Amino acid sequence: MTGTNRPPIRMVHLGLGAFHRAHQAWYTHQANELSGSRPWGIAAFTGRSPRAAESLTEQDGLYTLLIRDRNEDRAQVISSIVEAVDGNNGARWRELLATPDTAVLTVTVTEAGYHHHGTKGLDYGNAEVDGDIRLLRSSKPATRAARSAPGRIVDGLRARRDAGAGPLALVSCDNLNHNGDVTRTVVLQMATSVDENLAHWIDANVSFVSTMVDRITPATTAADCETASRLTGFPDRAPVVTEPFAEWILAGEFPAGRPAWELAGARFVDDIRPFEERKLWLLNAGHSLLAYTGMIRGYQTIADTMKDPECVELLEELWSDARPVLPFSAAEIDAGLQDLRTRFQNPRIEHQLTQIAADGSIKLRMRSIPVIRRRLAQGLDPGRGQAALIAAWLRCLRSPHIDFHDRGADSLVGRRDDGPAHSSVDERSALALLDSELAKSPELVAAVVLAAERLGAATASTSF
Numbered sequence: 001m002t003g004t005n006r007p008p009i010r011m012v013h014l015g016l017g018a019f020h021r022a023h024q025a026w027y028t029h030q031a032n033e034l035s036g037s038r039p040w041g042i043a044a045f046t047g048r049s050p051r052a053a054e055s056l057t058e059q060d061g062l063y064t065l066l067i068r069d070r071n072e073d074r075a076q077v078i079s080s081i082v083e084a085v086d087g088n089n090g091a092r093w094r095e096l097l098a099t100p101d102t103a104v105l106t107v108t109v110t111e112a113g114y115h116h117h118g119t120k121g122l123d124y125g126n127a128e129v130d131g132d133i134r135l136l137r138s139s140k141p142a143t144r145a146a147r148s149a150p151g152r153i154v155d156g157l158r159a160r161r162d163a164g165a166g167p168l169a170l171v172s173c174d175n176l177n178h179n180g181d182v183t184r185t186v187v188l189q190m191a192t193s194v195d196e197n198l199a200h201w202i203d204a205n206v207s208f209v210s211t212m213v214d215r216i217t218p219a220t221t222a223a224d225c226e227t228a229s230r231l232t233g234f235p236d237r238a239p240v241v242t243e244p245f246a247e248w249i250l251a252g253e254f255p256a257g258r259p260a261w262e263l264a265g266a267r268f269v270d271d272i273r274p275f276e277e278r279k280l281w282l283l284n285a286g287h288s289l290l291a292y293t294g295m296i297r298g299y300q301t302i303a304d305t306m307k308d309p310e311c312v313e314l315l316e317e318l319w320s321d322a323r324p325v326l327p328f329s330a331a332e333i334d335a336g337l338q339d340l341r342t343r344f345q346n347p348r349i350e351h352q353l354t355q356i357a358a359d360g361s362i363k364l365r366m367r368s369i370p371v372i373r374r375r376l377a378q379g380l381d382p383g384r385g386q387a388a389l390i391a392a393w394l395r396c397l398r399s400p401h402i403d404f405h406d407r408g409a410d411s412l413v414g415r416r417d418d419g420p421a422h423s424s425v426d427e428r429s430a431l432a433l434l435d436s437e438l439a440k441s442p443e444l445v446a447a448v449v450l451a452a453e454r455l456g457a458a459t460a461s462t463s464f
């Protein structure tokens with residue numbers, strides 16, 4: 001493959017992981033192929049390690065997307081990423097954001113990457129956030145490389161303001177409630193801490209677009225590299241595997257233009273809320289429940305856990321809990337759930353439970369707590385499936401034998417690799433980490449205690 005006739009850079013991305021390449025880069029590639037107008041190229045920056053940038057650069061940014069259904073793989077070479085850059089390259093980051101041609105900045109930095117703490121907004125007191133504020137206040141641009149996502153965004157937007165490059169759209173593509181609003185909050189708070197005038201400029205010139213993004217994309221394995229190379233005939237070190245299903249719903253303005261993503265199936269709506277609630281409360285909450293119950297049972301992947309009738313029973317309860325509080329008709333919910341059962345059962349998508357389980361203390365605040373809150377407000381019980389999800393998360397946190405990362409829970413259980421001291425954490429304290437108000441509800445605490453008993457001493461061979 002060669003990189004001739006590549007589209008000009010008009011989009012910048014932060015967080016060059018698997019999902020960006022399966023989703024936004026694929027939508028942009030499709031839009032380029034289908035629209036007759038000037039194509040859009042992406043400069044994608046890594047979030048942490050430079051590895052993805054190095055392997056993509058060796059291939060001129062080209063990579064294979066393996067679209068995997070339960071029977072076979074279809075290989076598509078994606079050409080929308082024209083530059084892959086190490087995230088530590090602050091100079092190139094500022095240069096591209098200061099270019100008027102750059103019209104859209106997309107972001108996938110995981111839930112934790114926003115450093116957003118509920119109503120408090122930006123997580124001041126966090127070493128990375130505080131370090132970035134000091135850095136952005138003091139140092140000369142040439143030597144600067146902010147580390148947190150809000151810090152990098154503010155750094156880039158300051159360069160854009162200084163260059164007079166005009167407005168742009170900032171599009172969060174992470175699984176967060178109101179992801180556009182959260183991004184706006186943390187970026188404006190960081191900017192205010194650095195330079196109030198900059199915060200005013202951002203407020204007036206940056207459109208924070210909210211999105212619901214959906215496409216199950218597991219981490220790439222060595223076997224996937226071999227499959228991609230076999231199907232395309234070139235040695236691909238950076239392929240991505242994904243499912244056939246893809247959905248992208250967006251709400252917000254694009255003041256400097258955007259790719260014709262609608263040609264690839266994206267939808268533009270006024271109110272994102274129902275769509276993000278449906279996605280987070282059915283798909284993502286379901287994933288989390290399968291991750292924790294599956295890890296308790298010793299499974300590795302979602303598809304394996306879907307073969308366990310008792311895990312599936314809890315999943316169905318979780319979905320039933322969400323039904324009365326979702327703003328969709330019964331028929332719409334039924335159709336969505338039928339799709340989800342099929343998607344979760346795809347035996348050839350090896351989505352690792354430990355990846356999904358990571359940072360549950362942040363994810364459950366969005367995937368479960370709002371459902372419980374809405375159920376209680378409607379005079380319903382908290383929901384057996386919701387209680388099971390929280391109890392299973394807590395069970396995994398308590399177990400020294402189940403290995404996954406949840407940095408937000410360190411304060412509760414201590415560092416998990418320090419030994420089994422955390423095994424005594426009680427349900428109320430765990431709930432307080434998710435929602436300090438709800439932790440005072442005797443009904444919810446009792447439901448989680450009951451669910452924990454139901455999970456009991458379950459192992460791979462005993463029932464919940």
Ligand SMILES: NC(=O)c1ccc[n+]([C@@H]2O[C@H](COP(=O)([O-])OP(=O)(O)OC[C@H]3O[C@@H](n4cnc5c(N)ncnc54)[C@H](O)[C@@H]3O)[C@@H](O)[C@H]2O)c1
Nearest residue numbers: 015016017018019047048108109110113174175215216217
């Ligand atoms: N994989 C999926 O199925 C999927 C689907 C929908 C949405 N998403 C969203 O995309 C995110 C990334 O998923 P992925 O599959 O690409 O994961 P990944 O591990 O392949 O990539 C994650 C990317 O985020 C960067 N990152 C991580 N923490 C960061 C931080 N604190 N600050 C800045 N950058 C950081 C990493 O360096 C990497 O570039 C998810 O957390 C989720 O919010 C993923």
Ligand SMILES: O=P(O)(O)OC[C@@H](O)[C@@H](O)[C@H](O)[C@H](O)CO
Nearest residue numbers: 175213214215216217284287356
């Ligand atoms: O990517 P995370 O860590 O937010 O969540 C794990 C999965 O639930 C998630 O990636 C889903 O696969 C995805 O949201 C499907 O669109």
